[in-house]
Amino acid sequence: MNIFRSRNINMTEGRPLSLMLSFAVPLMFGNIFQQLYTVTDTAIIGRGVGIRALAALGAVDWLAWLPFCIPQGFAQGFSVRASQKFGEGDLPGLRKVVGLSFRISVIIAILCTAASLLLVPWFMQILNVREELAPLASSYLYILFGGFAAAVMYNYAASMLRAVGDSKTPLLAMVVSSVINITLDALTVFVFKWGILGAAGATVLAQIIAGTICMIRMSHMPELRFSREDMKRDRHLSGQLVRLGLPMCLMNVIICIGGLVVQSVVNRFSVGFIAGYTATNKLYGILEIAAVSYSYAITTYVGQNFGAGNKERIRSGVVTGLYLSIATAAVIGAILFIFGRQLTGLFISRENPEAYLTASNTSYRYLQYMAVLLPVLYILYVYRSALQGLGDMVVPMISGIIEFAIRVGIALYVGFLGSEQGIFYAEVSAWLGAAVFLCVMYYVKRERLMMFPDANQP
Numbered sequence: 001m002n003i004f005r006s007r008n009i010n011m012t013e014g015r016p017l018s019l020m021l022s023f024a025v026p027l028m029f030g031n032i033f034q035q036l037y038t039v040t041d042t043a044i045i046g047r048g049v050g051i052r053a054l055a056a057l058g059a060v061d062w063l064a065w066l067p068f069c070i071p072q073g074f075a076q077g078f079s080v081r082a083s084q085k086f087g088e089g090d091l092p093g094l095r096k097v098v099g100l101s102f103r104i105s106v107i108i109a110i111l112c113t114a115a116s117l118l119l120v121p122w123f124m125q126i127l128n129v130r131e132e133l134a135p136l137a138s139s140y141l142y143i144l145f146g147g148f149a150a151a152v153m154y155n156y157a158a159s160m161l162r163a164v165g166d167s168k169t170p171l172l173a174m175v176v177s178s179v180i181n182i183t184l185d186a187l188t189v190f191v192f193k194w195g196i197l198g199a200a201g202a203t204v205l206a207q208i209i210a211g212t213i214c215m216i217r218m219s220h221m222p223e224l225r226f227s228r229e230d231m232k233r234d235r236h237l238s239g240q241l242v243r244l245g246l247p248m249c250l251m252n253v254i255i256c257i258g259g260l261v262v263q264s265v266v267n268r269f270s271v272g273f274i275a276g277y278t279a280t281n282k283l284y285g286i287l288e289i290a291a292v293s294y295s296y297a298i299t300t301y302v303g304q305n306f307g308a309g310n311k312e313r314i315r316s317g318v319v320t321g322l323y324l325s326i327a328t329a330a331v332i333g334a335i336l337f338i339f340g341r342q343l344t345g346l347f348i349s350r351e352n353p354e355a356y357l358t359a360s361n362t363s364y365r366y367l368q369y370m371a372v373l374l375p376v377l378y379i380l381y382v383y384r385s386a387l388q389g390l391g392d393m394v395v396p397m398i399s400g401i402i403e404f405a406i407r408v409g410i411a412l413y414v415g416f417l418g419s420e421q422g423i424f425y426a427e428v429s430a431w432l433g434a435a436v437f438l439c440v441m442y443y444v445k446r447e448r449l450m451m452f453p454d455a456n457q458p
Contacts, residue, residue, distance in 0.1 A: 027293035030174035069252035075159035077245030082163035087307025099230025147204030157214030181206035247393035251400030265415035276362025295385035302389025333374035383438035
């Protein structure tokens with residue numbers, strides 16, 4: 001059986017619900033495996049190494065993601081132009097987009113690797129990382145950032161595949177890499193006793209494997225198989241790609257910086273509180289598994305139909321995505337609200353009864369806030385991804401600024417008051433503010449698109 005046979009989905013024809021589900025479900029399974037790795041990795045560190053190691057991981061959690069959100073943002077922007085070209089039926093233009101996107105991604109990998117490695121000591125200081133946690137945290141970051149190019153390769157290749165409707169190859173890549181990652185985590189922590197550093201090395205190897213699988217799949221697809229000619233400088237198209245990718249990159253960076261500020265406040269509290277807060281943040285990925293999958297489906301759906309000029313299908317597709325997302329969020333939120341304490345308990349070692357009690361209570365209370373307001377997060381993803389599919393990257397970037405302002409403002413205020421529980425409001429309030437803004441702007445954009453069909457062409 002050829003695992004690289006055609007898996008493209010043309011979203012310009014057919015029922016929006018069946019198209020979105022056929023695209024999103026494989027991504028969902030891929031995200032489940034990714035989160036399974038994240039949860040297992042955190043549980044192995046928390047139970048196999050201890051609360052101190054879990055707190056060290058949490059102390060730099062947002063920082064560990066900061067450099068990686070840059071290629072992820074650019075890849076999202078590149079995929080929008082690729083999906084539009086695919087919808088137009090312009091395959092030579094699509095290959096040009098894929099080739100130039102690869103060239104830009106290589107430049108990003110080189111610059112971000114160098115910058116992230118150089119800035120680790122400085123970030124340790126501004127994050128207020130406790131002295132007893134700093135050596136472990138910084139060593140973890142050095143290994144993770146050293147393998148940055150692997151993450152760039154995966155994000156680039158997966159985004160190009162999703163642009164033409166292939167969500168199954170990223171699933172295959174995630175399943176294989178997650179299984180290998182979990183296996184290596186267990187070996188490095190429990191057998192070889194390499195602790196948190198072994199877990200970081202396993203993550204890098206898993207990213208290399210995931211990226212390689214996606215790149216091989218691209219090489220088997222004529223529409224994505226670019227040549228050296230496609231990589232040649234093209235100022236006009238390069239400018240388009242950068243204009244699409246840069247706002248998404250900035251949005252991710254802004255949101256991440258907001259998380260760093262919140263983390264710097266959290267790092268002032270006890271080790272038990274930091275460990276509990278970290279445990280729930282690792283479950284955050286489970287909360288948004290379906291949201292991320294639906295968002296890719298909606299962006300691809302809107303992008304392809306925008307390229308094909310199917311304005312009415314865009315409207316009906318977004319409404320379908322909205323209903324689907326809210327229903328899914330309600331179910332996931334209810335499950336996590338009921339079984340949240342058992343889930344958060346998986347991460348926390350009982351070696352120190354007092355720290356365990358603090359971490360467990362902190363983790364469950366924070367999870368309750370997130371579970372109740374989960375539909376708001378899913379609505380945010382729907383409208384943000386719909387705007388991205390229309391080629392509007394500025395409004396999503398502004399929504400990131402709104403998230404930043406609300407998250408940081410509340411965190412600094414409650415941190416000044418010394419309120420540990422008040423820090424929980426920062427995240428869910430940021431969701432609400434950004435969701436309201438995106439909802440209003442989407443309908444403004446849609447009405448403009450219907451009245452002036454050529455006004456938004458890239």
